[in-house]
Amino acid sequence: MxxxxxxxxxxxxxxxxxxxxxxxxxxxxxxxxxxxxxxxxxxxxxxxxxxxxxxxxxxxxxxxxxxxxxxxxxxxxxxxxxxxxxxxxxxxxxxxxxxxxxxxxxxxxxxxxxxxxxxxxxxxxxxxxxxxxxxxxxxxxxxxxxxxxxxxxxxxxxxxxxxxxxxxxxxxxxxxxxxxxxxxxxxxxxxxxxxxxxxxxxxxxxxxxxxxxxxxxxxxxRHLTRTRFRITAAAYPAMLEALPGVYGLHDDGAGTVFDADAAELGSVLKALAAAGVTGITAAPPSLEALFLRHYTGPDDQV
Amino acid sequence: MRAVVRLGLVQARRDRKVLTVWILGIALLGLVTSTAVAGQFGSERERASIITVAAASPAFLFLRGLPDGTGIGSVVFFQGYSFTAVLAGLMSTLLVVRHTRADEELGRSELVGSTPVPRTAPLAATLLMAAGANLVLAVAVAAGFAAAGLPVAGSLTAGAAVGAVGLFFGAATAVLAQALPSGRSTNGAAAGLVGAAYLIRGIGDALGTPDAGLTQVTAAWPSLLSPIGWGQRSRPFTAADLVPLLVVAAAALVLAAAAVLVRNRRDLGASVLHEGEGKDRAGTGGTSLLGLAWRLQRFPLAGWCLASLALGAVAGGLAPVVGNALDGNPALQDLIKRLVPGEQPDVVDLFTTALLGIAGVVAAAAGIQTVLRLRTEEVEGRAELLLAVPRSRTRWLAATLVLAALSVTAVAATAGTAAAVGLGLSGAGSSQGGIIVAAALAHAPAAAVFPAVTSLVFATVPRLGSLLGWGFLAVGLVLGQFGELLGLPVWMQDISPFRHSSAMPVESFEPGGALALTAVALAGAGLAAYLIRRRDLTA
Missing domain, CATH: 3.40.50.300 (P-loop containing nucleotide triphosphate hydrolases)
Known part of the structure; x- marks a missing residue:
């Protein structure tokens, strides 16, 4: 065959x-x-x-x-x-x-x-x-x-x-x-x-x-997924709130955490550069996130 | 105690359908037998004549039990008690295995065992449930008899006799479940125990002593070794006596206590029979479907052959005693000649014929069980693993059908050979050994129809395989044993394949019937092999 x-x-x-x-x-x-x-x-x-x-x-x-x-x-x-x-x-x-x-x-x-x-x-x-x-x-x-x-x-x-x-x-x-x-x-x-x-x-x-x-x-x-950022900055980077493609922005005590769409990464990085960031980790888009997004309904997106 | 009751209720709920079928079925058999006896043998004289024949015929005594007077109730009890007791025994053994060793093997007991209940609670619950089921059975059987117009007190005693025997086998099975490693082996051993009890009672009864009027027979000592024999001693419709039933119940209590004691001291999943090491590589035939079928079936087949060996041995070993009893009693011979005019077949031949007929039923059961093994393979998920290899389902089924045919033949041949050897050694009977073996094999075509029909059900409506397979055998048996008594129309009696095989050596061999039965079996098997490809594998 x-x-x-x-x-x-x-x-x-x-x-x-x-x-x-x-x-x-x-x-x-x-x-x-x-x-x-x-x-x-x-x-x-x-x-x-x-x-x-x-x-x-x-x-x-x-x-x-x-x-x-x-x-x-x-x-x-x-x-x-x-x-x-x-x-x-x-x-x-x-x-x-x-x-x-x-x-x-x-x-x-x-x-x-x-x-x-x-x-x-x-x-x-x-x-x-x-x-x-x-x-x-x-x-x-x-x-x-x-x-x-x-x-x-x-x-x-x-x-x-x-x-x-x-x-x-x-x-x-x-x-x-x-x-x-x-x-x-x-x-x-x-x-x-x-x-x-x-x-x-x-x-x-x-x-x-x-x-x-x-x-x-x-x-x-992965293209469809979001990158997870954790940053520490001198001040709370409030301007991120206004950016499109940023989700779940919050302060968890150890730093500021948010997810960003792949398409908006450029503008996110520019904003971060202007915010006086002192520490940053960016986790690659995990399949986990993708997976969860497909399993859970539109109301409880991760 | 609350835990025991609670677990018992859960188990009862799991069993509610299957137990309803068992209990109603057994009670219905009693009711129908009673009505038939009352209708067909309405007068005292008619009843006296059949009881006299039965009392003088060891074959009758072996199969049915002891005649005990000529009242309608007595005749009904004589006709139906032994079979009913066997059914009650099987109901109870299956019930107990389902909730003890089978659950343990499948790991369900572990889950219950992790909850804060005593180690023995699930077993105690099962024993309690078995007692409850047999109580309901006793009442149902009594109600069936009473509904047919039999005396209420006698009906209650008769029901209690059936229930007590069921209870005994439930408790005995609980002991077996402590010792054997799997649900399957426990079921086999427990069924063997019920069969042995029937057989031993049969031997004792066949060797029994009739009274002068030939309306009553007193059992010989072997019947005292069988709980079914003890139940019969309650004599419900003549001299009702509950003491023998109390003896049976006490024995059940002792066995139940022993089972609980052992369970309390043994590890979960452990059995007396230790699991040895397996083979390092598959042997010859270990890589073929037929070889696999053989591996799975060889121990059950040995069990079936053992049962038929016992039947054949009884036929061969008891025949001379049976012959002598009649030889030494010219009055009896005279009476039989008057009751059954025409040429009189040899009494030893009659006895042999009856037992080989039962061996035919055992052969059919072996065939059915072989085929139903496939359903277990499917339900437990092994068929899925196996059928992902490049072999068609038709070949899978065919391998098992070949084995079923061989099993039927082997079981029949074993009974025939054992009977022939026994008769040969004692020199009793008028038939040559070869004829006796042929007589046993003459039932093989009828027996083969049962696995063929079972395979057809398995191939089309797999979920009903077990119910319809065993149900067909029950129908065949009832029609064969009770059909004439119940006065059923001939066409209905003819549904039973056993009606079409020759009852050798009393009758001569009739090839037409055997050929027709073989054709039916082959057609059924062939159709099943074709249809099995057309359905989904299901759980």
Whole structure:
């Protein structure tokens, strides 16, 4: 199959209803070959539902989903040949050992790369001999991650994959994503952990209440955000109040704090220069702020 | 204590639907049986004739219990008590496992355990709830009998007998739940306990001694080892006696206290059976869907085979005793000849046929359980993980259907082989070993229809899989065992697949029925394999 001529994942006005509840309300998603795509949203936004549709496990109510230019509902087996999946809530067979589950899942996909399998078990510091009944949430997550990464795939669908992992294991996970991405694979990473997405992803789609509210590269999205300033000055810089693009100006005891729109940074800096500033910190626009702005309504903007 | 009551109410609320179905279902069975007996055997003479036949037939005694006089109430109790007691037992075991080991395994107990209630409060609440459920069941069963016109006092005693047996199994299950590592294994062991109680009572009753008038049978000692046997000793409609029921209730109390004691001393999640280390790598077949199905099913299958082995062994081991009893009683033989004119089948053959019929039901249950395992896989989220690999759902279902078919065959063959070996060793009966094995296998096509239908339900309305799968078996069983008694129309009785398989060795093998049943099973399975691709994976 040629890659590059079509998106690895494409959904058009994807809608999924469960009874009267709408999980997806017209989602447009576009994941290009070779990119690590962040799929950000709060709990219940429809991330897992989207991944299940992409796997052909459930059928969209309306709209279209295509993976490798195939309809996953009609061709689940062909799609799955090139997909590795880590579900959000990993449930394993209580009586099987972790090792057996890894062998089962990779075996059904055509067999693990033995060297990779060994390295992964080692890196994730995982004890594969124990029965799955006795694994903690983090260890169950490791089983699914090792099974996913132990055999190369063209597309990795990862549903909140680092939930339950400690920071050290999280670093191992990020290395693996970078490795497969370096090998040319496409990754769709659903998450509500922003730092993870900021570190790993080329592009991001933010989903809320079943549809995409924002999509683009991190740079493009940052453009939409505000920089947070904290200054100390000889006198309270009252003239900032009059400037357009300045929000939430207040004195928090340790200094004056405000947010400024990217477009107005020039005039803000000029004003600050005139105000006799003695100290300044400017925090880069965090995805956090962007995220919160999309999750909260217009009335309670941050 | 307030915490116990409060937890009990929460648990009862969680169970309100399923318990309503159980209790109403069991009471309804009693009501319908009573009405049918009153309608079909209205006169004392008619009742006397069927009771006499039953008293002289060990197969009847094994399956149903002890005849105790010829009054309508007595005949109803004889016909229905054993089955009702088994149902009450199963209701109670499932109830207790749901709130004890299953909750513990799934981590729910941890949440409750973190609140300021005593460690034993959830278990005590479950036992209290089980007692309440069985009390309601006792009243409902009594009401059913009374509504059919049976004496009120006798009805109450009969209801109490059923409730006491349920209570016993609830408490016994609470003990098992302390010892076994998972909800699934506890359910299996508890169901095995109920089955064993039925079987042991059956042996004791089949070996019982009829009185001179052949209207009453006194059980042999093995029945005293079974709570179902004790419940039967209450003799509700002749010489009502609550003492045996008090014995059962006291035993339940002791077991409940033991369970609470153990729970108070053991770690949350700990079990006597220790979890060993798993395999380092998957073995042969560990990377295929069929291999996975086998891994998941091998212990339950061993349990089903053990049950059918016990049935076969009873058929083989008891047959000579049964034969002797009749040989030594020419008056009895004479009576049977007069009651049932025409060529008389060998009494040992009759006994074997009846037991192999029950083995067929066990085989069907094994098949249903195998298929329903898929629903558990789906609900608990493992299907999602598994079906993300390049294998179609059709293959996933097919692997399990193959295993279900093998299970049905293995369970039937086990019963047949055990019976054949037993009969061969004792030299009883007129049939050769090969015929006995064939007789057991003759029920396999009928049994295979049940997993096929269950898979069809699973493929279309998965949420109803368990209800309709087991419900169909209950219907098949009731129609097979009670259909004629209830005077149901033939077409309705014919819904039960068991009606279409040959009751060998008494009847001769009829290939038409077997072929038709096999075709139905294959068609159902094939349709299910096709339809499973057309629905969403659901939780």
């Amino acid at each position: 040629p890659s590059g001529s079509f998106p690895t994942i494409e959904t058009i006005r994807l809608r999924k209803d469960f009874g009267r509840a709408a999980a997806l309300t017209g989602l447009d998603l576009d994941v290009r070959p070779g990119e690590v795509h962040g799929f950000l949203g709060p709990n219940g936004a429809g991330k897992s539902t989207t991944l299940r549709i992409l796997l052909g496990l459930i059928r969209p109510t309306s709209g279209a989903a295509r993976v490798f230019d195939l309809d996953p509902w009609a061709n689940p087996v062909r799609v799955h040949r090139d997909v590795a999946y880590v579900p959000g809530d990993v449930s394993l067979w209580p009586a099987l050992s972790g090792s057996e589950v890894i062998d089962l899942l990779t075996g059904l996909r055509g067999g693990a790369d033995e060297r990779l399998r060994r390295e992964l078990i080692d890196e994730f510091d995982f004890d594969p001999r124990r029965k799955c009944r006795t694994y903690s949430k983090g260890n169950r997550q490791k089983v699914a991650l090792i099974a996913a990464f132990a055999r190369p795939a063209r597309l990795y669908l990862l549903d909140e994959p680092s939930s339950g992992l400690d920071p050290v294991m999280d670093a191992v996970f990020r290395r693996q994503v970078k490795r497969v991405s370096g090998d040319g694979a496409t990754v769709l990473l659903s998450s509500h952990i922003l730092s993870e997405v900021e570190q790993l992803c080329d592009r991001v789609t933010i989903i809320r209440a079943g549809s995409a509210v924002e999509t683009g590269t991190l740079a493009e999205l």
